[in-house]
Amino acid sequence: MNEIKHRTHCPISYALDIFGDKWSLLIIRDLMFQNKKTYGEFLKSEERISTNILADRLAMLECAGLLSSKQDTENKSRKIYSLTAKAIDLVPVIIEIINWSATYDFETAAPKEFIARIRTDKQTVINELTAYLKSTL
Amino acid sequence: MNEIKHRTHCPISYALDIFGDKWSLLIIRDLMFQNKKTYGEFLKSEERISTNILADRLAMLECAGLLSSKQDTENKSRKIYSLTAKAIDLVPVIIEIINWSATYDFETAAPKEFIARIRTDKQTVINELTAYLKSTL
DNA sequence: GGAAGCACTTGCATTTTACAAGTGAATTTA
DNA sequence: TAAATTCACTTGTAAAATGCAAGTGCTTCC
Numbered sequence: 001m002n003e004i005k006h007r008t009h010c011p012i013s014y015a016l017d018i019f020g021d022k023w024s025l026l027i028i029r030d031l032m033f034q035n036k037k038t039y040g041e042f043l044k045s046e047e048r049i050s051t052n053i054l055a056d057r058l059a060m061l062e063c064a065g066l067l068s069s070k071q072d073t074e075n076k077s078r079k080i081y082s083l084t085a086k087a088i089d090l091v092p093v094i095i096e097i098i099n100w101s102a103t104y105d106f107e108t109a110a111p112k113e114f115i116a117r118i119r120t121d122k123q124t125v126i127n128e129l130t131a132y133l134k135s136t137l
Numbered sequence: 138m139n140e141i142k143h144r145t146h147c148p149i150s151y152a153l154d155i156f157g158d159k160w161s162l163l164i165i166r167d168l169m170f171q172n173k174k175t176y177g178e179f180l181k182s183e184e185r186i187s188t189n190i191l192a193d194r195l196a197m198l199e200c201a202g203l204l205s206s207k208q209d210t211e212n213k214s215r216k217i218y219s220l221t222a223k224a225i226d227l228v229p230v231i232i233e234i235i236n237w238s239a240t241y242d243f244e245t246a247a248p249k250e251f252i253a254r255i256r257t258d259k260q261t262v263i264n265e266l267t268a269y270l271k272s273t274l
Numbered sequence: 275g276g277a278a279g280c281a282c283t284t285g286c287a288t289t290t291t292a293c294a295a296g297t298g299a300a301t302t303t304a
Numbered sequence: 305t306a307a308a309t310t311c312a313c314t315t316g317t318a319a320a321a322t323g324c325a326a327g328t329g330c331t332t333c334c
Contacts, residue, residue, distance in 0.1 A: 007185075008183050010163075010166070021158065050294095065241075075300075077300045077313095100152060108146055176282075190321090193321095
């Protein structure tokens with residue numbers, strides 16, 4: 001995978017050049033909240049990503065330093081993907097997005113108690129999730 | 138502009154269906170931080186959006202309820218765009234993205250003092266920016 | 275009244291995405 | 305141990321989105 005081209009060094013533009021598309025953050029979400037780790041697991045998500053786009057995004061995110069991968073020790077044809085520290089540092093971004101969507105999507109699938117916790121004790125939610133994800137590094 | 142199709146009610150997916158592309162958040166950024174308000178001003182941003190995409194995104198963001206527009210009272214052929222409350226509520230998301238990019242882009246254009254303020258007093262930065270933007274509603 | 279400004283639209287080439295099918299290595303099954 | 309299946313992709317092709325250059329139709333300035 002070729003390097004990501006950054007249009008400018010504006011921080012918003014820099015971020016969008018990495019995850020400003022319809023799929024990348026869904027892969028990150030699956031790793032953060034669903035304990036998914038393999039190509040086949042990501043493929044099963046209900047948004048129905050197509051196989052070539054998933055392969056492309058996994059390679060791109062690895063190239064961008066958000067994912068790392070290693071061969072499964074039990075199954076040589078399976079790769080285990082995991083979040084890097086750079087991706088784990090997106091936890092606050094993800095939490096704020098969840099909070100925003102839960103406010104404006106009246107049919108949101110976000111669990112009510114989770115949203116309530118974000119609203120009463122956001123920093124703790126962020127700290128706990130971050131600590132959990134870092135503990136698996 | 139036709140309604141936005143949401144793939145699922147997952148909060149991440151919901152948000153990406155609205156602003157998960159390379160341009161929408163740059164328009165929001167220009168409204169939030171650069172005091173830009175018109176088509177011509179957005180067009181001048183250094184990322185060089187093309188004219189048809191800008192027109193498409195302005196219509197889409199208005200349809201999604203993030204922007205409102207009115208005719209300029211002084212110039213009938215000019216439209217003034219402004220952020221709605223729904224877009225202003227993205228301030229925390231934007232601030233977290235800026236913080237993340239400033240961490241990982243070693244050549245970030247984000248002003249050092251602004252990043253420092255985000256890191257020492259994030260909530261105040263968010264509150265002040267939000268209050269300022271809401272004061273112009 | 276003509277020129278210029280402004281906010282778009284149009285046409286077309288290029289790139290990206292979606293969908294279906296195929297591939298080859300590793301693993302499981304008979 | 306040979307055959308079938310799983311797994312992680314790749315390939316081909318059609319459809320959609322994007323980029324670029326040019327054009328359009330108001331409005332305002334001179």
